[in-house]
Amino acid sequence: MNGQSVELELKQLLGEGLKSNVVLRDYTSFQVGGVCDFFYVAKTINDLVKSVEAAIRLDLPYFLLGGGNNILISDIGFPGLVIKNEADNLVFMPGSAEVIADSGLTLSKLLTEAASRDLGGVEFLFGIPGTVGGAIYNNVGTPEIAVGDFVKFVTLLIPNPKTKSAKIVKYRSDWLEFKYRESRLKNETKNSNYSMPRPIILTAKLQLVQSKREVILDRMRKNLELKKEKQPLGVHSAGSFFKNPGKLKEQTAGFLLDHVGAKKMKIGKAAVSKRHANHLVNKGGARAEDIKRLAEQLKIKVRDEYRVNLEEEIEYIGRW
Numbered sequence: 001m002n003g004q005s006v007e008l009e010l011k012q013l014l015g016e017g018l019k020s021n022v023v024l025r026d027y028t029s030f031q032v033g034g035v036c037d038f039f040y041v042a043k044t045i046n047d048l049v050k051s052v053e054a055a056i057r058l059d060l061p062y063f064l065l066g067g068g069n070n071i072l073i074s075d076i077g078f079p080g081l082v083i084k085n086e087a088d089n090l091v092f093m094p095g096s097a098e099v100i101a102d103s104g105l106t107l108s109k110l111l112t113e114a115a116s117r118d119l120g121g122v123e124f125l126f127g128i129p130g131t132v133g134g135a136i137y138n139n140v141g142t143p144e145i146a147v148g149d150f151v152k153f154v155t156l157l158i159p160n161p162k163t164k165s166a167k168i169v170k171y172r173s174d175w176l177e178f179k180y181r182e183s184r185l186k187n188e189t190k191n192s193n194y195s196m197p198r199p200i201i202l203t204a205k206l207q208l209v210q211s212k213r214e215v216i217l218d219r220m221r222k223n224l225e226l227k228k229e230k231q232p233l234g235v236h237s238a239g240s241f242f243k244n245p246g247k248l249k250e251q252t253a254g255f256l257l258d259h260v261g262a263k264k265m266k267i268g269k270a271a272v273s274k275r276h277a278n279h280l281v282n283k284g285g286a287r288a289e290d291i292k293r294l295a296e297q298l299k300i301k302v303r304d305e306y307r308v309n310l311e312e313e314i315e316y317i318g319r320w
């Protein structure tokens with residue numbers, strides 16, 4: 001099928017909401033990234049299913065974009081369909097502290113809505129940008145606690161390229177094999193470079209904790225203050241760039257990078273934050289290529305000096 005007929009078919013399947021040649025820079029916290037062939041905003045779970053099914057039917061690579069806070073999209077962009085997840089329904093289960101969240105719900109909305117109903121337990125997530133789906137995929141959190149500890153079930157859309165279809169399945173949280181900044185979904189797909197269609201999280205059932213609104217809001221405020229003390233906020237970054245190779249202070253990526261002089265390093269407009277050596281920042285107009293090359297230089301420095309291989313927490317997306 002040629003490019004034009006793919007576009008026509010996709011438009012028929014997804015309607016006028018489908019856009020072509022959209023610049024992805026505006027959808028990521030790094031503020032870098034080239035153009036995708038097609039772009040579609042999914043407002044509901046139905047939209048998510050419909051768009052993934054359309055892509056599989058047309059053999060089109062697709063990428064599910066949450067808040068864009070943990071990715072580096074190449075300057076060339078993404079060849080295929082980018083689905084921006086804005087499905088954000090939230091259901092409170094009567095008589096319990098459980099909620100069912102659509103995967104496109106932002107963490108901040110989840111936390112504030114839950115707090116207004118005296119439900120907490122996840123205050124540590126306050127200040128972490130992104131969606132419920134992105135948070136589960138990355139098992140986000142602090143060094144001590146992560147979102148995976150609160151997930152009970154997920155519903156997934158699993159594509160089958162052979163039959164050109166997708167099915168919805170429900171799994172208990174142990175299926176997701178949560179580890180430090182890792183889930184089975186991230187682990188199984190991170191090196192596939194979109195040659196294979198990826199499963200996506202549609203909804204998640206989370207176990208929250210009954211508490212008092214004022215107490216929850218106070219904890220959220222305190223967590224945010226702590227985060228502001230330690231990390232550079234309000235800059236164009238993706239948070240921590242590398243995973244911590246160990247739990248001790250001397251084993252954190254920030255410590256190792258600081259000790260190899262990372263804070264003085266930059267390439268073009270890509271630089272290492274002066275506040276935290278594990279945060280790479282776009283000082284304005286950086287190219288994705290500059291950030292990636294800077295990351296590679298940092299890895300070499302740490303490997304040469306400490307014999308430690310740093311592994312990216314962020315993901316490289318698109319054609320490099």
Ligand SMILES: Cc1cc2nc3c(=O)[nH]c(=O)nc-3n(C[C@H](O)[C@H](O)[C@H](O)COP(=O)(O)OP(=O)(O)OC[C@H]3O[C@@H](n4cnc5c(N)ncnc54)[C@H](O)[C@@H]3O)c2cc1C
Nearest residue numbers: 066067068069070103130131133134135140141200201239
């Ligand atoms: C300033 C700043 C501070 C941060 N602080 C922290 C922190 O304290 N702790 C921490 O752990 N992280 C932190 N992060 C990282 C980031 O916020 C998290 O990784 C976040 O969960 C990413 O979610 P997202 O929706 O933006 O995902 P995206 O960046 O849009 O996507 C990331 C990956 O998840 C996949 N994905 C997204 N949604 C789904 C879904 N529904 N189903 C399947 N796959 C999906 C995407 O396809 C992609 O591969 C920080 C980032 C920033 C910019």
